[in-house]
Amino acid sequence: MLLGCIGDDFTGSSDLANTLVKGGMKVTQYCGVPHGDARPDVEAGVVALKTRSLPTAEAVEQSLAALEWLEQQGCRQFLFKYCSTFDSTPAGNIGPVADALADRLGASKVIVCPVFPATGRTLYQGHLFVEDRLLNESGMANHPLTPMTDPDIRRWLARQTKGTVGHVAYRDVVKGPASIGEALTREEAAGRRLIVVDALDDTDLIAIGAAAADLPLVTGGSGIATGLPENFRSRGLIAEGPDSWRGVKGPAVVLSGSCSRATREQVERYRTDHPSFEITANAVMRGGTDADRVLDWVKGHGNAAPLIYSSADPGTVGAAQTLYGAEVLARAIEDLFASLAGRLAAAGFGRIVSAGGETSGAVVRGLGLEELQIGPEIDPGVPAMCATGRNLAVALKSGNFGEPDFFAKAVNALGANT
Template sequence: MKLGVIADDFTGASDIALMLSEGGMPTAQFVGVPEHSIDDHIEAGVVGLKSRTIAAADAVAISLEACDWLLSQGCQQIIFKVCSTFDSTDAGNIGPVTEALADRLGEETVLVCPAFPENGRSVYQGHLFVKDVLLSESGMQHHPLTPMTDPDIRRVLARQTSRSVKHISVSDVWAGPDAVIQNASKAGKAMVVVDAVRNEDLMTFGRAAASRKLLTGGSGIALGLPQNFGFQPETSSWAGVSGKAVVLSGSCSAATRGQVAAYKASAPSRELNADDIMSQRLSLQEVVEWAIRQDTAPLLYSSADPAIVAAAQDKYGRENSADAIEKVFANLAAALSHEGVKRIVVAGGETSGAVVSGLQADTLEIGPKIAAGVPALKVAGRPLALALKSGNFGGPEFFSEALSVLEGRV
């Protein structure tokens, strides 16, 4: 294996796995750190963790464990994959994990870029934009776990690491890979935020990063990496999975709430509200039985407006309510799979982590792209297809589109 990725959530893992697979690298996605060696034909391994919102020390420990396993498989370069909206708090976990990985790998200068222009994420003058607005005005300022109120990635990182934080501007990126390499060589022991406003900038980033032991960023940085290892883009073959299906949504992003509204207009739906979950009034068995009876893939969702989410957090506690909702989705996924559901579309990074854990999946095979950053997935060795979507990804009809791709109809 040549390239190893440590992703801080499961949707991010499938996101970058898609990019590498489309770049021609035989890629496998793992749920947690594997306990075994992998097949020789796999050239890129993506370890999906659930480390974005846990304590920084715990995130560092599990990320180093993943790094050591990837190195044992022969990886020459490690990517720490973070969300393209740089989800984190002042305590981490992006800075602490990056610093720990750099120390483990002996990397002085770490290039950092969360940009993904195809999906509306760009970095200009060190500031992160979501489409045409700053990160802090994109809706991410209301995120229930990692509210992003500062769009300057340099300041965000500086609050999380003891290393200096520097910057390579878009004008230097446009000057080509050599200019990026020269600027990085002057940075010393630092994290260097690199601007990118076009996909071409990420290709430049990739060429400039060929000799780096560690990179930190969103899935977009994978655009230019497979070519460094001699791979060229290939078309994926995909045989869909038919049978019962369900949509599970725990994301509260504006994009997902729009997708929920669109899907509810033509399909049966049930809201799983925090009061019912926290008071244990919700009957898991009754919900599963209801879902199985539906002729059209039903939607089970806890996606609510930020004000409703904030009220629930105030009433029950942020961590308590989040943990309880994730546990419900994990148990739902396990029960629905047991009852014969073959396709599951999931919205939300934390929700996706809960679902994959509930399904006890350990290896995911990468299929075709459903939307930018979202591949179709199969659980290895099982007739079960998944779509794991980060909150803000996908268009209004994403749920219907994903169900069609998973079945092989598109």
């Protein structure tokens, strides 16, 4: 294994795996820290964790365990992947995990670049944009678990890390890899280990990747991996070969737990011509909805790729959180989706589409997934995936990703052979 990656949620990890596959690497995504050794043909391993909203100490512990396993596989470089909207609280977990990984690896300069131009995430003068809006004006300020109220990533990260935060401005990035490398070294000399690096497009990310060729640790959104495969290819380390991914036959179902603008639009589009079942906070908390009842409904619409969703608007979500408690409510809904996913697989549903990072983590838990092979891209950042050794294909979508017709495309993609 050449590149060892640690993701802080399951959708973001599949996003990263998708980027690396497009770069020509043979990639496997692991759901949690594996127990045995990786297959010898794996060039990039992505250990998907669910640490984004865990207590900081637990997130650090799990991330270090993933790092230890990846080191045992012989990885030459490591990547810590987080969301391209830098989802975190003022206490973490991005800064504390990055600090812990850097300490373990002895890394004295670490790139921080939550950029993914294909989905409109860019960074300029240290400020994160979503399309033409600053991060805090994009809807992320209303995120139920990690509200992002400050677009200055330098300032936000400084609240999470034990050191000072550096910055490589766009005027250095646009000059290419040598200029980026010199700027990183200047920041390192000034005692700044975590260094925010501006980027506006894929050309910038390729240049940053080239500048990072000899760094032990890189951090960022999936876009930061755009330029990394070429470093290994130029050294003759990547074995080019055909993709062996295959789709799955069988009934399909869509599970949506994200409340993002993009997902709510996707829900509205899909439910116009597919059966749909809404899971409300009141129904879950008062015992009116459980996995068995939803499964019975799904079975009655099994041939129509039905939708089960809990994707309310921010006002409704906020009122429910006030009534029941944000963490209690989130855990109850996640547990329902986890239980439902396991029952759906047992009932023969071979294609499962999941929307939302926390929801997808619950779905992965309920399905008991361990290892995923990466297939074709459905929309930017979202690949089709197949569970190793099982007749089961999944798509795990970040809440903000995907075109309005994503769900229909995903259902079809999971059944297609390439």
